[in-house]
Amino acid sequence: MSIDVNNESGTEVDEQAILDVARYALARMRIHPLSELSVIVVDAEAMEQLHIQWMDLPGPTDVMSFPMDELRPPVKDAEEPPQGLLGDIVLCPEVAKKQGEEAPTRHSMDEELQLLTVHGVLHLLGYDHEEADERAEMFGLQAAIVDGWRAEKGLTGPSPAPTVS
Secondary structure, three states, X not given: OEEEEEEOOOOOOOHHHHHHHHHHHHHHOOOOOOOEEEEEEOOHHHHHHHHXXXXXXXXXXXXXXXXXXXXXXXXXXOOOOOOOEEEEEEEXXXXXXXXXXXXXXXXXXXXXXXXXXXXXXXXXXXXOOOOHHHHHHHHHHXXXXXXXXXXXXXXXXXXXXXXXX
């Protein structure tokens, strides 16, 4: 799995954890090991510009995903996963910090960034949360991936609750 993490935000973030949780999520979703992903960490101003440009919404947001090859997880166990460019995930640590502090299960900015990384991966794989059934599926999968990664890493305490909208 080729995953690049590029921090352009000026904020210190746990890049290794972002890389690890992205790799874990892609493996768990059975994405081809030669697929490529880019994670870019930006400041609130850059995120706001992207949010306006692509979503026509004001203000910075927590995570945005820009799919490339529209890869999807294999449907059947024996099916060979396709290989390609997943796309880009853009994260904003300033928004993540605020969300972590305001979440029912308060958690750190880095924990929120890990959750948002998984959220971004799922969006790149075609998952969405516009409808109630889609939301239940996506957030259930997101929690299972974050919980599995945390357990594998030996991290204790409650996993961050979904704070993305």
